[in-house]
Amino acid sequence: MLARLQEPAMTEFDLIVLGAGPAGMAAARTGADGGAKVLLIDEQTSPGGQIYRSVLEAPEGRRHQLGADYADGRALVRALEHENISVEFSATVWRVDDDATVTYSIGGGGGGVARQARGQHLIVTTGALERPLPVPGWTLPGVMTVGAAQILLKASGVAPERAVLAGSGPLLYLLASQLIAAGVPPAALIETQTWRNYFSALKFSPGAIRGWRHLMKGRNMLRQIRAAGVPRYRGAKDISISGDGSVSAITFAAAGRCYELTCDTVLLHGGVIPNIQITRSLRLDHHWDDRQLCFRPRTDVWGLTSNPLIRVAGDGAGIGGAEAARLNGHLTAFGALERLGRLTVTARDAKAAPLRAALARETAIRPFLDALYRPPKELRQPADDVVICRCEEVTAGDIRRYAKLGCTGPNQAKAFGRSGMGPCQGRYCGLTVTELLAEANGLPPDDVGYYHIRSPLKPISLGELASLADDNPQKD
Amino acid sequence: MFRRLDDQDAKVVTFTFDGQMLEARDGDNLAAALLVAGVISTRTTSLSGAPRAPFCMMGACYDCIIEINGETVQACMTAVTEGLEVRPIVGPVAGTGDD
Numbered sequence: 001m002l003a004r005l006q007e008p009a010m011t012e013f014d015l016i017v018l019g020a021g022p023a024g025m026a027a028a029r030t031g032a033d034g035g036a037k038v039l040l041i042d043e044q045t046s047p048g049g050q051i052y053r054s055v056l057e058a059p060e061g062r063r064h065q066l067g068a069d070y071a072d073g074r075a076l077v078r079a080l081e082h083e084n085i086s087v088e089f090s091a092t093v094w095r096v097d098d099d100a101t102v103t104y105s106i107g108g109g110g111g112g113v114a115r116q117a118r119g120q121h122l123i124v125t126t127g128a129l130e131r132p133l134p135v136p137g138w139t140l141p142g143v144m145t146v147g148a149a150q151i152l153l154k155a156s157g158v159a160p161e162r163a164v165l166a167g168s169g170p171l172l173y174l175l176a177s178q179l180i181a182a183g184v185p186p187a188a189l190i191e192t193q194t195w196r197n198y199f200s201a202l203k204f205s206p207g208a209i210r211g212w213r214h215l216m217k218g219r220n221m222l223r224q225i226r227a228a229g230v231p232r233y234r235g236a237k238d239i240s241i242s243g244d245g246s247v248s249a250i251t252f253a254a255a256g257r258c259y260e261l262t263c264d265t266v267l268l269h270g271g272v273i274p275n276i277q278i279t280r281s282l283r284l285d286h287h288w289d290d291r292q293l294c295f296r297p298r299t300d301v302w303g304l305t306s307n308p309l310i311r312v313a314g315d316g317a318g319i320g321g322a323e324a325a326r327l328n329g330h331l332t333a334f335g336a337l338e339r340l341g342r343l344t345v346t347a348r349d350a351k352a353a354p355l356r357a358a359l360a361r362e363t364a365i366r367p368f369l370d371a372l373y374r375p376p377k378e379l380r381q382p383a384d385d386v387v388i389c390r391c392e393e394v395t396a397g398d399i400r401r402y403a404k405l406g407c408t409g410p411n412q413a414k415a416f417g418r419s420g421m422g423p424c425q426g427r428y429c430g431l432t433v434t435e436l437l438a439e440a441n442g443l444p445p446d447d448v449g450y451y452h453i454r455s456p457l458k459p460i461s462l463g464e465l466a467s468l469a470d471d472n473p474q475k476d
Numbered sequence: 477m478f479r480r481l482d483d484q485d486a487k488v489v490t491f492t493f494d495g496q497m498l499e500a501r502d503g504d505n506l507a508a509a510l511l512v513a514g515v516i517s518t519r520t521t522s523l524s525g526a527p528r529a530p531f532c533m534m535g536a537c538y539d540c541i542i543e544i545n546g547e548t549v550q551a552c553m554t555a556v557t558e559g560l561e562v563r564p565i566v567g568p569v570a571g572t573g574d575d
């Protein structure tokens with residue numbers, strides 16, 4: 001059994017890790033092995049993150065369908081059983097302060113209770129979100145993300161029948177092969193990459209060759225998809241989802257022809273992007289990564305951010321995938337242990353060397369993949385009538401209109417039309433708004449910036465807020 | 477349509493959505509249970525009244541919000557228990573605009 005935290009109110013730890021995906025689990029264990037008292041916090045009911053969601057609970061048959069890479073996550077979960085590791089699951093972090101104090105709620109839904117913990121050091125491992133892919137009709141019931149379908153498979157053993165998968169990226173093929181293995185093959189794959197993507201990816205071939213294991217996996221997945229008779233439409237443009245009240249069809253153009261496929265489920269994917277809600281709320285330095293088309297927090301090789309108490313590891317620091325996140329989690333924890341005085345610089349470097357070599361091998365293929373599956377501009381910056389802020393139903397045309405009225409940044413855009421002010425707090429529109437304003441104003445994304453993210457990071461009830469005062473009578 | 481793949485021995489429970497009696501496995505993820513039960517839309521938006529349903533399944537998008545015991549919660553972050561009464565959030569509702 002994992003040691004669940006019992007004490008209410010403020011508790012102190014050497015190291016707090018936010019997020020129990022591969023980076024967080026690796027960081028927690030490495031920290032604990034180094035003698036640090038570690039608190040690992042995650043919003044889900046069990047460890048694994050989205051990539052290894054429910055990996056211990058999933059029945060054998062389901063694990064088999066999901067593949068060996070998924071099942072591998074069990075080792076990381078089991079490694080959390082360590083006397084120095086305390087865990088908090090079903091815990092929603094809604095505030096992080098720059099002195100590494102973390103405020104979170106347990107048991108939401110109105111009956112939640114807030115707790116606080118302070119770390120000597122904090123490692124943020126909140127992973128990735130799916131890139132918003134605002135195609136016409138993407139708010140209709142029946143449209144989900146490819147990642148959502150994977151979570152349904154992993155956590156619930158639930159799968160869509162005859163789904164259409166649209167967009168680009170390795171996850172599209174992974175989900176397709178998992179659905180085929182589960183006996184519910186998708187109806188079609190609609191892929192946006194064109195010959196131009198292949199051409200621009202070519203210059204990164206040396207890295208791709210170093211990452212040949214990934215290429216082999218990709219080839220096997222594509223073979224599986226072909227053997228199952230699932231049609232693939234490549235170079236797709238003008239993707240549009242339609243239906244009255246829910247999805248009934250998807251239309252697109254490919255190879256000079258227009259297609260309309262009847263379907264009730266569309267799964268979208270345009271790659272994943274770092275989840276920067278916490279690092280942005282801490283006002284850490286971020287920069288635009290043009291290869292991955294996203295913002296990422298600025299870190300050194302030990303994950304250290306512009307705040308000396310706070311590090312970021314895993315996909316939250318830049319997309320590298322699960323294995324890179326795991327390696328990065330270990331490395332970042334070594335950095336933290338050195339700073340905590342539990343590891344000498346020499347020992348840190350010696351322990352890190354083999355992991356760093358493995359990380360270089362693991363990430364060698366990334367530039368190739370990023371170029372090959374770079375989501376096209378028409379999907380990132382859609383036509384005027386497309387809703388880009390799902391919460392407040394703001395369209396791309398609204399944002400362009402604000403730009404014409406002199407709006408230069410996402411925070412001003414909030415004042416113009418509430419984009420990013422709904423409950424998701426910009427998670428599914430922030431990047432789109434930055435890109436739309438950058439394009440309209442002829443500015444680089446770094447100059448346009450991003451929403452100011454503020455606490456509470458997720459909606460909480462007044463009761464949860466008040467419960468803090470009950471626990472901390474010394475605070476006014 | 478969504479289908480349950482593996483038949484676990486988990487206990488079958490009943491819950492209601494908008495007054496309609498539905499079946500699930502004890503402890504099921506509520507969003508998954510609603511999808512399997514064939515519920516198409518789980519709410520309408522407060523601005524245009526457009527129908528919405530679970531989208532991200534990871535607690536980030538808030539499209540699957542529903543009402544339980546008068547509280548707004550995310551279906552994808554909630555477990556189904558026997559007798560759970562779930563209501564859709566229906567909008568737009570007159571007089572609840574931002575201003």
